[in-house]
Each structure stands twice: as structure tokens, then as C-alpha cells.
Amino acid sequence: MGRSRTGSGPAEDLLIELDRDAGVPLHRQIEASIRASIRAGRLRAGASLPPTRTLAAGLGVSRGVIVEAYQQLVAEGYLASRSGGYTQVAASAPPSAGPGPAPATARPAPRGPGPKVDFGYGRTDVSQFPRAAWLRSVRAVLTTTPNDRFAYLDGRGVPELHQALCDYLNRVRGTLAVPGDVVVCNGYGQGISLLIQVLARRGARRIALEDPSSVDDARVLAAAAGLDVVAVPVGPDGVRVDALGLADADALVLTPSHQWPTGGVLSAAARAEVIRWARRRGAIVIEDDYDAEYRYDRSPVGAMQGLAPDHVVYCGTASKTLAPGLRLGWMVVPPHLVADVTAAKLLADRGSPVIDQLAFADFLGRGEFDRHLRRMRPVYRRRRDALLDALRTHLPELRPAGIAAGQHVVAWLPPGLDEAAVVAAAARRGLAIQGVGPYRIAGAGPGGLIFGYAVLSESAIAEGVALLAAAVREVRGS
Template structure:
């Protein structure tokens, strides 16, 4: 069992992140060879004079990243293929974040990925499916997965969808991009209304797909639907269940008005259902597609529920549009990985997906509550909102605040945080989006208190 040299800075905070970073660096530079057995979490905690939970947290993160492996009875070891030289490490081109808390406020906790159950689904596919199914398949997705997803979306999201209306894609981004391409090809000019503020990471793909973007404001009831007619929109991209970044839920009156606009104008609604399964303080909100399946294109994925790296998503569209998107997917890259599609179908069919969502819903609620409590205690001048669902919180900063003055120290402490400014197409009040999915509940107070200390002397207002 290796004796580890793990220096930590107790004044800096983020102890688990520091431990993980030191072990990761030792593996990358060859100081810890593949197969090396690490000290038990209890022993290392005693050596470092920290709580055992902090070491467990660091180990779990490195297991999730593939640097370590942990087996019952065998302890924790350096993974066989994890050693990399310093020359193999590509320097980051932007801000350096602590991997434990992720790079985006909407990222799930990848350390909670249900590895055993997913592995069981993959094993089932590899041992039971005939070899022919691993050939080039339908670019729209394997029938088994579309069947399971259709049932799931009807049951959980109140969607009006059949397997024939579904196209399997590589995530919401690709689904929306394909939909915009198809719509643009049909009309040669697509004025696409987008929420303001919105997910600025989607803007380049929308422009590349050929859309002309029209900003429409968002208020405390969601998208201001009356602006769609005034601005001559042909289609609208919307996040109605949990608007990004504000967290607002589209009100019943606005939902009805949006459906009326679509019916009267022939407009198309692109519904980004990116994190609707995670709700905490509200009743379930059905998707818009269930209200008007002939006018709404619904996009979703497992990126928030399981892991973005799976690159598995879906689009539910009217039959003619679904067929056009299936053809476009075939022309683009011949479809999604077949084995992963069958594995997800098995995971859904055997209840693994529902069980994982229930467990993570409880855990994310604990983490959200801890963050909200810590902000109220240590940063009372900051207002928290948009937290009834999803994986992020919207923080209203005092008028005149510098968003970057908040974001920089937050990131240095390992908190996933983004300024709201870049998400706006028109100027607005200062705010910050903060993710809580990767912030353990027992660390929230420490991180927010550390943020307050770092910001002392440089008022955010």
C-alpha cells in the first residue's frame, strides 16, 4: 500500500479537490504506477487530518475520471491505463476549473453515474443480441430504443408521441441543429425567435444551421409570447419547463398563448426539454409537445440524467418532419452508436433509468438546499431564484455589480459559475448562474464562505 505525499493548503478551501489534483498529477507524471494500491480512505484521512468523507469524495472523483479503480475487497488502485506523461497533458486554453464541480453549471455529478447497472445493460446487449444488429442501422435509431423512449415520454413528460415520430440523435444540440436545418431548407429563410437571455452556447450552431435569430424577452412568466408576432418569427426555440438561465417555468397563460400563436401562424415550436426530470418544489409540468404534436418539435437527452459523454438524445417531431430529420441524420453521419442505443433501451425497460432519477432527484435537492442556505447566510445581498427544478441556480447580484468579480473567485474555489451577460442578446441586470449538482451538501457552506472571504475588499456592487 503506497504512502502518499499529498500537500494541501487549508486556507484555500476545496480540500477534496486539492487531494484529487495531487493524486491525479502523481499518476500523470508516473509517480504512482498503474496497479499501485492507495491507502484506505480512513488511513489517508488520518494522515492528512481531514474527515474521511473528504478523502472518499476525492477518490470517487478520480474513479469517475478513470484514474483509479475501486473494487470491494481489493481497495482502491491506480487504473492500469491511467498513467500519462507530462508531455501527454494538453494545457487548458481557458480558465482552469476544479474537475470535481464540472465545467458548466448544468453538468450532473458524473461520479454518480450508475456504472454497475449500465454495465449490466451493455453486457445484456453483447450477450443476447444477434450479430446482425451491430451493422449499419436505421439512421433514425434502433426500433427498440424508440419504442422504449416513446413509452417513457408519454408516461413521464405527457408527450403525444409514437416510435415512428422519434429520431435518435447525439444530444439536444444535434437534434435542434437538424431541426433548424430541415426547416431552413423548406423555407429558405427561417426567422427563429430565441429567449433572451438564452443558452449562448447554442447560438453558433443555430447560425451555422442557417437560422436568422430574433431575440424575444423573458420575464417572470417565461417567454413574452406577444413579441413573436411583432417580430415576425417563423419558429421559436424555448426551454419551457425550466428556462435557461433564469429557471422560470412558462406560465399556463403563456403556454396557451404560444400554442395559439403556432396554430394561427403555422409557426413551429422547438422545445428544449433539457433537465425537466429534476423537479423539487413544484408539480410535474408536461411538455408542450403533448399539447400540439403537429406544431412542436421536442428535443431531449440523457446528458443531465446520466452523462453528457454518452451523446444520446432524441427528437419527437410530426411524421413528415421526423422523416426529413431521419434522412438528414443519415446524410450527416449514419446515426448514433448501436450498442449504446440497445443498452439505453434495456436500461429503460428494466427500470434502471427511473431508479437512478429518483435517487439523484433526492440528492440534488439536498445539494440545492445546502447551496441556498449557504448563500442566504454568507451572501445575503444576493438573491437566489429559478431553483424549483434543474441543476443550476440563478443569482441576482446587486445593481451595478461586476459579474466577473463574482465568477472568478467562485471558479477558483471549484464552483461551476457563469456570468449571465454573455447569455443576453440585449443588456440586462447583473447575474450569475451557479451549478449545484457537483457541490456536495457538506461542502456548500465552506465554498460560499470562502467566496465571501475572497470577495471581501472588492465589493461585488
């Protein structure tokens, strides 16, 4: 028989089986196999696929066969090509697309190595990572750290980082943090997971989330822990506190200093009302302070934790400020939850890597973190300004929001312009951009587009907006 399957190596992980006697083109068989693996969950969102040459060698086919299969799956939305030439499972692959190619009535996306411009959110410019300064901190740690710091430690992390974080957060973010309440974790993803586990064990039944908000982390983890998820609508200035009383929730996840994705900043009066709600209910507010250090047009907004340390868990991370690959996160936890959160952290992984914690403590203590932020603010601001200028020039009918901070901008679409149609038309022109719609929990709302600009040059931003303008003209013409 003419059947073959992958040998050992990266190709084997895809479990592709080819039948050369089936009369079906090989690239179609490869497409079908990868598509089925994505739909069955064997290939998760974000998973990297083998390079085309590697997979071709493993399957004993030409590289062109693999390229054609990958391109078709990119066109269907199952895969996404990234800068650098590698291919991943798309973050939101179509859950119900048919097993065959795109319908004949749909225009295919451009065939090629990837989008011309990618406005995807969540990517920090890691090329700017302060390698020399970080190396000095690592050297200092390896030279001066006592031996006992390399043994098993308290699951909360190393004392040096607890103190350095308190000094920084109290000075810059207005927290009321004490070292004994700090728990170090592997990024926000692990932090929210630990908190949800602890709250569920302590009897929590319902968690409230901003609507719209991230589809990852809290929403998925809460459902897995058996908690009901309730949506609280977001207005121009963040979560609508008038709707909070209807939530009947035991915990609330907020991004008050720069709401994700709309960019609203919760007012002082609204923050006070959230705290009153939490005290009345005995509820916990989980404050995700993901990118508040990057503010451009206004004074920094302090953290909510400083208003009610007994009811607010402050969550911070180095993912947006330094690099997500560091997997450094931290929580300032109300005293009555510290022991339980620490126990959950110990059970999860016995504690975060010590050298990284000590290096970050040194990095903070020597002022290198402040210097890095001062250096990066004008870089990101120039990119944001380039985006706003391009939108004013090419798409003045779009309404940008949340422009005062962060690494992304939301632009609201005018009535009658369909969000999904614009996103699809942009993709056909080689522009990757996401709409707000997939991040809504409770349903409909105004159409909007999310522009992540952190890793794009000013010229690429201008090119991307020009491509978007052409897509908008196509949608209106149709």
C-alpha cells in the same frame, strides 16, 4: 541557432516554436504561442492541453516553465484548470486581450492548479452513473439481440428504443409520442443541428431564441445556416409571450419546463399562447427538455409537445440524467418533418451506435432509469439546499431563482453591484462562477450569477459561497 519546436506526440499539436537565443523567457514564448492559437481559433473552447510534464518533455524544458505559462494564461482567462489536474481552453476566452500578460492595473488571479471551488454549470455527477445496472443491459443486448440489428438501420434509430422512449415520455413527461416520430441523435447538440439544417432547407429565414439563453448550439448553428436570430425576452416565468408576436420567426427554441438559465416555468396560459402563435404562423417550436426530471419542490411540469404534436419538436437527452459522455439524445418530430430529419441524420453519420441504443432501451424498459432518477433527486436536492442555506447566511441580499428544479440556481444581484466585477473578484479568490450577462442576446439586463451545484459536495458549496461573499465585500469596498 537555438531554435527548437515540438517533437511528435501531444506537444506537437500546439505548434509551439521556441527561440532560445531571442532573449525572451521561454515561459513567455510558450504563453504567446498558446494565446495566439486560441485567438486564431486553432485551439477551440474546451480543448484539452497536454499535461505539463508531457509538454515539458516534448519541448525540452523544465516542467516549471510550462506550469508558469499555464498559470499566466489561466490568470488572463484563456485557460481553465479543471478538477483532476488537467487544463482546457476556457469556455469564453477573452477575444480581444492583448498578446502580453495581464495589465499591471489588474489584480492577477491566484496562481495554482485551478479554482478552489467551481460553480460551473452543465456538469452532471458522473461518479453516480449506474454502472452495474448499465452493464446488465449491455450484457442482455449482446446475448439476445438478433444479428440483423447490427447491420445498417433506418437513420431514426432502433425500433426497441423508439418504443421504450414513447412509453417513458408519454408516462412521465405527458407527450403524445408515437414510435414512428422518434429520431435518435447524438445528444441535443446534434439534434438541434439537424433541425436547423432541415428548417433552413425548407425556407425558414428567422429563428427566435430566449434571451438570455445558451451561447452554444442554436445561436451558433442558426447563424452558420444563414438564419437570422431574434431575441425574445424572458420574464420571471419564462419567455414573454407578449413579445413573441414581434419576433416574425419561423421557429422558436424554448426551455419551458425550466428556462435556462433563469429557471422560470412557463405557465399553462403562456404555453397555450405559444401554441396559438405557432399555428398562426405555421412555425415550429423546438422544446429543449434538458433537465425536467429533476424537480424538488413542486409536481413535474408536462412537456409542451403533448399540446401540439404537429407544431412542437420535443428534444430530450441523457446528458443531465445519466452522463453526457453517452451522447444519447432523442427527438419527437412532427410527422411532416420526420423524413427530412431522418435524411439529415443519415447524411451526418449513418445513425447512432446500435449497442448503446439497445442498452438504453433495455435500461428504460426494466425501470432502471426511473430508479436512478429516484436515487439522484435527493442527492441533488441536498446540494441545492446547502447552496440556498449558504446564500441566506453569507449573501442574503442575493435573490435565488429557479430553485424548484434542475442542477443550477441563478441568484440575482442587488442594484449597483456589478456582475463582471463580482465574477473577476471571485476568480482572484479561487472561485469559478459565471454571470448571466454573457448569455444575453440583445444587451442589458439585471446582473446575476449562475451556480452549478451538481458535482460539488455540501462542504465545497459552503466554502464557495463564503469566497463569493468576500468577493462581494471587495467590490463594494472599491
